[in-house]
Every structure is written in structure tokens, then in C-alpha cells.
Amino acid sequence: MTLFPSIEQNYLTKLLAFQSDARRYGEPLIRSYWELLDGVPVRNLYDETALDKAFFDWSRIEEQVRISVASYYRRKYPAFPISADPNDLTYFFAGREFDYSVGQDVTAADDYRDIYAFSLGAWPDFRNTLIEHYPEEAAHLASVVFEGTAGDWRPVGDRDESNPLKFLKGLQAGNAVREHANFSLFRLQL
Numbered sequence: 097m098t099l100f101p102s103i104e105q106n107y108l109t110k111l112l113a114f115q116s117d118a119r120r121y122g123e124p125l126i127r128s129y130w131e132l133l134d135g136v137p138v139r140n141l142y143d144e145t146a147l148d149k150a151f152f153d154w155s156r157i158e159e160q161v162r163i164s165v166a167s168y169y170r171r172k173y174p175a176f177p178i179s180a181d182p183n184d185l186t187y188f189f190a191g192r193e194f195d196y197s198v199g200q201d202v203t204a205a206d207d208y209r210d211i212y213a214f215s216l217g218a219w220p221d222f223r224n225t226l227i228e229h230y231p232e233e234a235a236h237l238a239s240v241v242f243e244g245t246a247g248d249w250r251p252v253g254d255r256d257e258s259n260p261l262k263f264l265k266g267l268q269a270g271n272a273v274r275e276h277a278n279f280s281l282f283r284l285q286l
Contacts, residue, residue: 100239100260101232107240114279115194121151122191130176130211132202137176139190147191154182156285164225168218173211175203189213194278215277219269226280227261237280238264241272248272 124146131140154162162180169178169188178188192199197210214222226234238260245251252272257263267273 099235099258100242100263101235103239103243104236111276111279114282117151118194118278118282121148122193122195125191128190129199130202137202139187142187142190144186147186152193152282152285154185157182157281158229158284158286160229161222161225161281161284164221165214165218168221169211172217173201173203176211193281196274214281215274216269219273219277222277222281223264223267227265230284231261233280233283234264235260237276238267240276241267244276245272 125142128142129140130137132138159180162182162185166178166180166185169176176188178184193214195213196216197212199211201209201211211217223234226237241252242255242260242263245253252270253263253267257266269277
């Protein structure tokens with residue numbers, strides 16, 4: 097017997113609309129990039145007013161979620177200005193929250209390490225926060241990934257796990273997770 101909840105009606109339609117809108121949301125700042133000035137990373141060509149905050153706004157995301165996302169990037173990229181403050185998160189991502197790469201880590205010695213956006217970077221921290229504070233959204237995300245990969249040559253996760261939260265806890269940030277985790281963040285807006 098499975099405990100996975102049913103996937104909400106019209107989920108795929110909503111997901112596709114989100115993905116289309118997410119591309120437009122960050123498009124005005126596509127040329128924004130990090131630059132190292134006097135040893136401090138700063139955004140170049142950044143204009144916060146270009147963002148469509150009616151679509152996505154960090155100030156509508158609960159603090160515990162902002163803390164989980166910011167803490168990941170603070171650990172991985174300590175030179176960059178990021179905290180759980182909505183303005184810091186907006187500045188850090190510059191409209192690229194739903195992309196796979198935000199830009200180059202200008203502080204890295206090799207200059208090739210990407211600063212990954214939300215779903216690739218902060219996934220473990222975000223996943224744990226979802227499970228702890230938003231179990232219904234976490235269980236729904238688990239259902240979507242579980243069902244969406246059922247026909248794959250190599251389905252993701254422990255297919256014998258009947259508890260959706262335990263199933264989600266075991267998932268890595270692969271393609272199936274990337275496709276839906278960003279939408280979960282978007283759905284958490286107040």
C-alpha cells in the first residue's frame with residue numbers, strides 16, 4: 097500500500113505555464129554577471145526593477161525556506177553577499193532562481209565553477225525544510241517525481257519506499273527533481 101498523495105489536477109498544465117513564465121521572469125537580467133572588484137564579488141548590469149516581482153518575490157517566501165537556501169550558498173560561496181534577507185536573495189540570484197546556472201564563481205581559483213541556481217545547489221537543504229515545514233508540498237513533490245519517473249529506464253529513488261517523505265529524503269538533485277523542485281519553491285509564495 098502506498099501513502100503517496102494524488103497529483104493535483106492540472107499540475108502539468110500549471111508546471112508548463114510556470115516554466116514559460118520563469119524564462120521571462122529572469123530574461124531582462126540575462127546579461128547580469130558577477131565581477132570581482134577590490135576582492136569583493138559585485139553584480140554588474142543588475143537592475144532589480146527589471147524583475148517581475150508579481151511572478152516571484154523572495155519576500156513572499158517564508159523565512160525558514162530563505163534561511164535554508166541562503167545557508168547552502170553561504171557555506172559553498174562565503175565571499176558572496178547572501179543572507180536570508182529577501183533583498184540579498186534577489187541580488188544574489190538576479191532573476192536566475194529557476195535556471196541551472198547563475199554565473200561564474202569569480203572567487204574560484206579556476207574560474208570555471210558555476211554558481212548553481214536553486215534546484216541544483218540548495219536542494220538538500222530545501223528538501224529538508226520542505227519535509228519539516230511543508231509536508232503536504234513535500235509529499236506532493238515526491239508523488240510527482242515518483243510517478244513521473246515510473247516508466248524511466250532507471251527510475252529514481254527507492255521504488256519500494258511507500259512513505260513519500262522518506263522517498264523524497266533519498267532523492268538527489270537529478271533531472272526529475274530539477275524539473276519540479278523549482279516549481280515547489282514558486283508555489284510556496286504567500
